[in-house]
Amino acid sequence: MKRQILLLTWCMAFTAMAQVETIRIDLGQKGTVVSPNLYGIFFEEISHAGDGGLYAELIQNRGFEEHVLPSGMTYKDGKAYAPDAMNYEHRRNRNWNIPWNLEEKKMTGWKVAGEKAIVKGEVIETMTPLHKNTPHAMQLNIKKVQKGGKAILTNTGYWGIGLKNGEKYDLRFYVKSANYKGTITARLVNGETGESLGSANFNSQKIKDWTELTATLKAEDSANKGELALEFDKTGTILVDYVSLFPQATFKGRKNGQRADVAQMLVDLHPKFMRWPGGCIVEGATYENRVKWKETLGDPMTRRGEWDLWGYRATWGMGYHEFLQFCEDLQMDAMFVNNAGMSCSVRNGDFVSSNEDMDAVVQDFRDAIDYALADPAKNKWAKMRAESGHPKPFPLKYVEIGNENVGPEYVTHFNYIYNKLKAEYPQITFINTLGHTDPLLAQIPGNYMVDPHWYRDPNFFFANNHLFDDAPRTHDIYVGEYACNGGVGAGNLLAALSEAAFIMGMERNSDVVKMTSYAPLFENENRRDWPCNLIHINSSEVYGRASYYVQQMAAEHRPTYNIYVSEPTTAAPAQPFATGGIGLGSYATQCEYKDISVITSDGKETRYQPSQITAQRGQWKVEGDLLCQTSDERVSLAMLPAVKSNNYTLNLKARKTGGMEGFFIFYSLDDRGRNGYGVNIGGWNNNTTAVQPMRNGRLTDVVSPRVPQRIETDKWYDVRLVVTPMAATLYVDGKEITVAKPAEPTRHFCQTGYDEQTSELIIKVVNGTNQPYRRSFTIDGAKNVMPTGKVITLNGDANDENTFEQPTKLAPRTTLYGKFDKQFDYEFAPMSFTIMRVKVTK
Numbered sequence: 001m002k003r004q005i006l007l008l009t010w011c012m013a014f015t016a017m018a019q020v021e022t023i024r025i026d027l028g029q030k031g032t033v034v035s036p037n038l039y040g041i042f043f044e045e046i047s048h049a050g051d052g053g054l055y056a057e058l059i060q061n062r063g064f065e066e067h068v069l070p071s072g073m074t075y076k077d078g079k080a081y082a083p084d085a086m087n088y089e090h091r092r093n094r095n096w097n098i099p100w101n102l103e104e105k106k107m108t109g110w111k112v113a114g115e116k117a118i119v120k121g122e123v124i125e126t127m128t129p130l131h132k133n134t135p136h137a138m139q140l141n142i143k144k145v146q147k148g149g150k151a152i153l154t155n156t157g158y159w160g161i162g163l164k165n166g167e168k169y170d171l172r173f174y175v176k177s178a179n180y181k182g183t184i185t186a187r188l189v190n191g192e193t194g195e196s197l198g199s200a201n202f203n204s205q206k207i208k209d210w211t212e213l214t215a216t217l218k219a220e221d222s223a224n225k226g227e228l229a230l231e232f233d234k235t236g237t238i239l240v241d242y243v244s245l246f247p248q249a250t251f252k253g254r255k256n257g258q259r260a261d262v263a264q265m266l267v268d269l270h271p272k273f274m275r276w277p278g279g280c281i282v283e284g285a286t287y288e289n290r291v292k293w294k295e296t297l298g299d300p301m302t303r304r305g306e307w308d309l310w311g312y313r314a315t316w317g318m319g320y321h322e323f324l325q326f327c328e329d330l331q332m333d334a335m336f337v338n339n340a341g342m343s344c345s346v347r348n349g350d351f352v353s354s355n356e357d358m359d360a361v362v363q364d365f366r367d368a369i370d371y372a373l374a375d376p377a378k379n380k381w382a383k384m385r386a387e388s389g390h391p392k393p394f395p396l397k398y399v400e401i402g403n404e405n406v407g408p409e410y411v412t413h414f415n416y417i418y419n420k421l422k423a424e425y426p427q428i429t430f431i432n433t434l435g436h437t438d439p440l441l442a443q444i445p446g447n448y449m450v451d452p453h454w455y456r457d458p459n460f461f462f463a464n465n466h467l468f469d470d471a472p473r474t475h476d477i478y479v480g481e482y483a484c485n486g487g488v489g490a491g492n493l494l495a496a497l498s499e500a501a502f503i504m505g506m507e508r509n510s511d512v513v514k515m516t517s518y519a520p521l522f523e524n525e526n527r528r529d530w531p532c533n534l535i536h537i538n539s540s541e542v543y544g545r546a547s548y549y550v551q552q553m554a555a556e557h558r559p560t561y562n563i564y565v566s567e568p569t570t571a572a573p574a575q576p577f578a579t580g581g582i583g584l585g586s587y588a589t590q591c592e593y594k595d596i597s598v599i600t601s602d603g604k605e606t607r608y609q610p611s612q613i614t615a616q617r618g619q620w621k622v623e624g625d626l627l628c629q630t631s632d633e634r635v636s637l638a639m640l641p642a643v644k645s646n647n648y649t650l651n652l653k654a655r656k657t658g659g660m661e662g663f664f665i666f667y668s669l670d671d672r673g674r675n676g677y678g679v680n681i682g683g684w685n686n687n688t689t690a691v692q693p694m695r696n697g698r699l700t701d702v703v704s705p706r707v708p709q710r711i712e713t714d715k716w717y718d719v720r721l722v723v724t725p726m727a728a729t730l731y732v733d734g735k736e737i738t739v740a741k742p743a744e745p746t747r748h749f750c751q752t753g754y755d756e757q758t759s760e761l762i763i764k765v766v767n768g769t770n771q772p773y774r775r776s777f778t779i780d781g782a783k784n785v786m787p788t789g790k791v792i793t794l795n796g797d798a799n800d801e802n803t804f805e806q807p808t809k810l811a812p813r814t815t816l817y818g819k820f821d822k823q824f825d826y827e828f829a830p831m832s833f834t835i836m837r838v839k840v841t842k
């Protein structure tokens, strides 16, 4: 309420003020139709988004398989090693490996204790497993139990089991024993107080071979840190496996379904599609480690799961079938992403290439599509779908071939797969993982979408509201992953506002940007594998970050089509390039530098020896008069000593010796080489030269013209960079290539559209500054403007974040504004995203 009053006060105060700049809206100038599918969701098992997140299973490590090595990897001395194979992008073996603590992993989620009893619990590989896919089980050796004593096997869930007073929970577990003849008690426990919250007893007299035990437990109180205890009151050796506890109240009551509160957060986003299963996990750290959708089907007890390259084992409880069912339940289209025959190139990057192997890859795609769409009478995968309770087809509409795969090898793979499938499945839209400006697209004929991704800082997103204005219109674009996640805490308001500005640009260009999804979607508060995630979850609660509300506002106020609005001007004057250091480097490229000298504005020339540099990133060595960068580092950097200026000429010679692209020259660098500018010579797959700001170690937008340029291997280039406070000019072999000018990106954005269903003009404004933003609006082409309309505002302080304590500190508030007219004034709150809905007759 306080905020609403404040907002009205601003607006009233404003009417009395001097004339301000006008933003002109012209209803007569219709822009592009906005894609009805523009806003969707991206799901990946990362940060326990599924297990311990959306998937309602309450038991962690239910099958005792957590410690199992990633498929295809081998264990040695505390590490798991990927197969010795060529990386598809870097064309050499990367010896990829990860630390692997077997013993620690085994007990994930579990503890074993005796109360007046002696018991040893050990996760073992059994000779006669419960199921061949899941060979491990917990073996309890109960040696001694005094009167009234018990051995207890406890699961602590995903950092606590969320129990709700009066709710029912379905328990299912398996035991096997030749000699245990006692009672087994399953108990819900408040882990913080030890209080029992409900129990069920099982008589073990008949147990011999693997026996399934089930019960419904009713929670007698609520607990955030609940536990499930299995108690044994006699001695004996007993195997326990597949312990599962599900709330009965899942989303839509689905068995093996989703957490209702978490799923509701997605419903409230009104998504038009959902992408599954990722993300990098589609590729796998190794090819064998990829997501194999067929292994995600059937009784969850039989699903082997797989080590997830985000660092834990995925149960695949929420598998392909559950994903498709969820899409149907939310009335959204399904987007399935499948491995393209190659693993993640920043990990092992091994791949298949023979026709036989590639045919198997193609068949895997075919089977997945058939599982979702085919006639059960004609196809065995569709028959399986029907047997799993869904004879009718599922809403599968999009299939992405790989994830974030790049380079010529991907071109070959995509062409192979796409060309075999496109005619067979004309109803499917196929998606290519390359970015929309990737020159390799020229080698891939066809009618498919492309999928660029951006994870950057706020400046990038503010600066790139116009990114798609001149994007090629050759392929429809699906911006499959984007998020402002650099220097914004766990995702503050500033991040959300910069995304709002970026989204406006996508909406304006919706003739080509047809679909978008923010990523990643979820994090369990106890596990963050990625800096910023849209929705935060713990055992009992869930909240959306400010970015969540930006997504929701965009989806709820998607216009039918855009209409013309004049560009708001920016006030911020350009600041000169900072006085800072100089650096040399490259992007996934090996190169050599020599004859490095700097002439400062007083005419003094300093020559540098290769040994004088300070290596920051990459592998650098000195060979005679050469400074050599030998690694595949994406953005290597070595700094020259003590050049602190913004007025000099840098001269050097550079030669590429291997790798993907060309050279990097840095200027205006801070002491740690994390902020400044990078002149990217032969960047973007060795096709383009341009200058990029670097913030917090990441290269962001582009502040110079992009110029086509290719760097040859084994050829020396003369490079000269002339830096002045207001311009940095690059010359290669004496020819001027590009000029960068310092610019302050605007933080004010306005985007307008028309909703045909409600006859409303929708005005969206981002004010990303700490000052109020006053503007006058004129609406041309309107017969009538209704004075009263809704204003929806998300605002706060730049650094504000929602938390479990204050889950809606940042959330949109709706007010009524009564002064809309063909001309009206409005003052937008500092740090705000505002949407106005104005009824107009045309």
Ligand code: AHR
Pocket: 044, 046, 278, 279, 280, 281, 403, 404, 453, 481, 519, 520, 530
């Ligand atoms: O969203 C997190 C990761 O970012 C995805 O797995 C991957 O596709 C991207 O690099």
